[in-house]
Amino acid sequence: MEPDPVQLExxxxxxxxxxxxxxxxxxxxxxxxxxxxxxxADTQDLLGIxxxxxxxxxxxxxxxxxEQNAIGVASGLATTGMRPYVCxxxxxxxxxxxxxxxxxxxxxxxxxxxxxxxxxxxxxxAGGTHHALEDIALMRCLPNMTVVVPADxxxxxxxxxxxxxxxxxxxxxxxxRVEEPSVSHVDGDFQVGKAVRLRDxxxxxxxxCGALVAMAVxxxxxxxxxxxxxxxxxxxxxxxxxxxxxxxxxxDTGRIVTAEEHRLTGGLGGAVAELLSTRLPTRMHMIGxxxxxxxVGPTPEVRARYGLSTEAIVHACESVLGRGDGYDxxxx
Numbered sequence: 001m002e003p004d005p006v007q008l009e010x011x012x013x014x015x016x017x018x019x020x021x022x023x024x025x026x027x028x029x030x031x032x033x034x035x036x037x038x039x040x041a042d043t044q045d046l047l048g049i050x051x052x053x054x055x056x057x058x059x060x061x062x063x064x065x066x067e068q069n070a071i072g073v074a075s076g077l078a079t080t081g082m083r084p085y086v087c088x089x090x091x092x093x094x095x096x097x098x099x100x101x102x103x104x105x106x107x108x109x110x111x112x113x114x115x116x117x118x119x120x121x122x123x124x125x126a127g128g129t130h131h132a133l134e135d136i137a138l139m140r141c142l143p144n145m146t147v148v149v150p151a152d153x154x155x156x157x158x159x160x161x162x163x164x165x166x167x168x169x170x171x172x173x174x175x176x177r178v179e180e181p182s183v184s185h186v187d188g189d190f191q192v193g194k195a196v197r198l199r200d201x202x203x204x205x206x207x208x209c210g211a212l213v214a215m216a217v218x219x220x221x222x223x224x225x226x227x228x229x230x231x232x233x234x235x236x237x238x239x240x241x242x243x244x245x246x247x248x249x250x251x252d253t254g255r256i257v258t259a260e261e262h263r264l265t266g267g268l269g270g271a272v273a274e275l276l277s278t279r280l281p282t283r284m285h286m287i288g289x290x291x292x293x294x295x296v297g298p299t300p301e302v303r304a305r306y307g308l309s310t311e312a313i314v315h316a317c318e319s320v321l322g323r324g325d326g327y328d329x330x331x332x
Contacts, residue, residue: 014157016179017180019048021153021157022087030052036056036059037077037083038084040062040070041065061073090132091132111168112169114170120133120175123299124303136267146239149210149237152180154184156174159192178211195236200231204321206258208233209234211308217232233249238268256272257286258273259313263291287313
């Protein structure tokens with residue numbers, strides 16, 4: 001069968017980066033629904049939306065570096081029946097405009113989608129002011145908010161298309177100028193709130209999101225060589241959380257490792273721990289950023305510095321199984 005040229009085109013333009021896949025999906029949505037409007041906070045290149053501006057100039061608004069205004073305008077447009085998509089930097093759209101996101105969007109239950117690129121430490125060289133390591137915690141604590149963390153371009157593209165059917169605000173956490181290998185194998189069907197099992201296993205379960213999903217898969221494959229069957233769950237939706245998948249994994253394995261490019265406080269690991277502590281107490285190890293601002297440096301080196309790696313996930317799994325050497329992924 002010959003590949004679909006439309007599908008081939010958006011994948012090629014996405015360059016294995018979720019931020020660009022989000023931008024490509026916006027053009028598809030605009031072609032489907034003339035209520036779709038894009039609001040840019042000086043992010044035309046970051047999210048690859050210059051082509052959207054060229055194709056739909058009447059439905060594109062550039063507001064510059066003014067995140068509070070972007071959210072306010074989006075909320076106003078949603079009130080009139082439009083479907084606004086805000087394109088922004090993750091560290092700024094969450095921190096600078098938290099009041100507007102809380103009151104104008106979440107409290108009012110507006111159908112506003114926030115495409116937050118450069119999340120985690122993908123802007124590693126810019127330092128702690130440009131790292132978005134608390135955004136999941138901020139967004140998932142807001143009532144009415146859906147929080148999605150795609151693992152690759154396929155999930156980012158089809159999750160963005162799926163926002164058409166969500167009656168309320170959405171926070172889409174996207175990567176930066178760092179390639180994200182394909183792991184999800186999504187082909188047109190994305191179910192919000194439904195985790196995906198990428199590897200089977202009953203010895204330990206690795207629950208990961210975003211950039212750490214590919215590392216979790218690599219860790220599972222490495223562990224299998226030493227006789228450890230590690231289940232891998234891609235928890236692409238942090239809210240609503242797929243509680244059934246987590247409880248099943250805990251019941252089957254008795255050991256959970258969570259992995260995320262986010263602070264250990266309030267992110268995926270926190271959400272999983274909150275659930276298990278009240279429903280099914282389970283031995284856990286959480287991989288994520290410690291309670292400190294990240295160092296300055298290239299993203300791969302910063303990730304390695306804080307134990308956001310395949311090796312760290314392998315050691316964490318061995319540790320909860322009692323087979324490790326006490327290695328602490330966050331240790332200096």
